[in-house]
Amino acid sequence: MYKALVNVTLRKSILDPKGKAAREALHNLGYSTIEDVRIGKFIEINIKADSEKEAEAIARDACSKLLANQVMEDFTIQITKV
Amino acid sequence: MYKALVNVTLRKSILDPKGKAAREALHNLGYSTIEDVRIGKFIEINIKADSEKEAEAIARDACSKLLANQVMEDFTIQITKV
Incomplete structure (x- = not known):
């Protein structure tokens, strides 16, 4: 049995409203060093x-077909034996 | 400038409906080895x-206060210099 750890990230050029909202909220909480x-x-x-x-x-196949939207997202996969 | 890479995961005992839906969809696509x-x-x-x-x-502070819900979620942080 193997475990795949997949990080799916929005491409650099794509706006990230969730991330922006989180940054604003953190600034409001006083975390001004978070850029x-x-x-x-x-x-x-x-x-x-x-x-x-x-x-x-x-x-990789499962990510390409279902879990990531390759138009907007990139993904990295790391495999570990469990 | 540093970059924090944070993985937020649902605790083992918490049901994960999104994950369950993804597993079902993958099974329907023929990925029967995905458990x-x-x-x-x-x-x-x-x-x-x-x-x-x-x-x-x-x-860590930002995760505890805003980004993760520690009742249901765990998080790990990895710091890299950029």
């Missing part, structure tokens, strides 16, 4: 596979 | 600080 906040998704996927390579291929 | 999906948040915070320690303290 920018961007909010993406963190996805943990448990995969039954024979090898790390196979697990990564499945995770 | 479990949990979806959390990935937050990037740019912080002006004099040291890594100070940046981490600010990030």
